[in-house]
Amino acid sequence: MTGYRVYEGTAVKATVTGTSATIGGLGACETHTYTVRAYNAQGESAAGDPVTATTTGCTGGGTLPARVLTGYWHNFVNQAAELRLSAVPDEYDLVAIAFGAATAVPGEVAFALDPGLATAVGGYTDAQFRADVQALRERGKKVVLSVGGETGRVQVASAAAATRFADSVHALMRTYGFDGVDIDLENGLNATYMAQALRSLRAQAGPGLIITMAPQTIDMQSTGMEYFKLALSIKDILTIVHTQFYNSGSMLGCDQAQAYAQGSVDFITALACLQLENGLRPDQVALGLPAGPGAAGGGIVAPSVVNRALDCLATRTNCGGFVPPRAYPDIRGVMTWSINWDASHDWSFSKTVKPHLEGMS
Template structure:
């Protein structure tokens, strides 16, 4: 005999987990495997992004990594985040311009050439977004006026350069309330295909009380993906709250991603952010093969370390790396290893 239960009164884009037990005169059975479902109404941007995709940051500045024109980004990358949009003296306002040092380093690069390269990436089926902030970024959205300026200025840059969305990478203060207001305003201007990503530091996603986590949950209905920086953080507690897992391990990536997966974000909104190789970060550099193991652990509960997640998340979104330039410096090891694995995931 089949029994059917209908839950009513659920909101749009809510995630719920169910486990079924059988009852008779002898008592109840053990619960079956949990099943997680999401209600309709999720409208997070992404358009033609693959089910599992690879994100990489492109440097608009010169450092020890290889300097590249945007046209040199290889096909392994599905989403390219331009680093970075910067603040002005006006709170909330974001500006972008090609760095003169970069232009010199790559043998000349004009604004027009950059815009043409954005369009060329579009023709290859790629998405390009503007990342706002970075380690030295000082973009501040702390009131309604700043939220309006943020939305207006980012939208103007999207129209000028052809960007498909925005990445929030603020490492020097974030107000969840007003940034949510800014992003919803931007969404109203740009439409349903707007891509919104976030790149919080590991500490920022340790609990739902942190501002980044509050922001992610408050815009869950329009959020594309959170690719937390699982590096430069030292040891951290995972979702089991039992151990401080060391960075640079499968346990670290899976146990910390589990916090987000078990605390309200959908699996398709969670990705793993890792350095592309030596030189890209001060700590947490991993072999790309370990990223693949972590993805399999989360998607299928196979290839895990000592930490095994409470359930499988087959819709885990993918991976991000800092950065495309550092990947180039390390013979493209990250993208050539991780992208084929993402393509092979169901």
């Protein structure tokens, strides 16, 4: 053997005779995947297992654990259990308040406690809600305002609307103590102007700002779709993407070999792989699943299946028929719709998934 060649794709990035190599000229917060081949006068060996790493300099906000369990809290009444924010259990690391709503002014976001919810929980004032936000933060949790939802109509389609979005969300953060914003726009978004809005918000709120997203599965099918374009364009300040792996029917995964049926470990892993192989860092990718029956119209899985999907993505073990092309040990975690539905099912989701997240190396 003469030495080793380090490849990124088909390009040789380093040639060495020892067992270490330094690759320079990399930008901040970039993810790269390398393989190594031994060589001599007769040719090269087969490539070793790929190794993926991210350079330093990432500035996505918030102090969150390496593995995160996110849950949505209902600011409305439906068939799920009604809860004060103070009832959120310790299993949840990140709480998304559902939802901030549009006003008559394009781009502007408003929030107020739902009167029906306040009545359902025996009375709940704005001051009590703000105190509960602060109490969660004192427990080490983060709280973000989710903007949109299934019926949300927030539109950011101009520079002026982007400015109003940033200004109004920042004002709500200061009023209620929110740590950031979750983008859950299920009726379309403009990646260019939403990116402008989020960078403006970051300039006002500072590097501790948490930015999360909850695209539907179809929104992350290709890098040409607006949600995926948005995620990649703000990758340097983006915290986590919680894709909704439900209510979507069957879809192609990253292997493009077949359509995977929702409600299966293959669907979750093959669809998450699309994001992991197309530009997002593993620490920015989380799996969004319903907390139990009633929480979604389709794609409901047992919490144990969520744990299998985490193992498959992190270590390529416990998979179904689809096995990802590489392991993603830094996969960030899980989101569930919702904390209220979890409560309706005796906290089965959080009590099953959170210990598994904590046990992952």
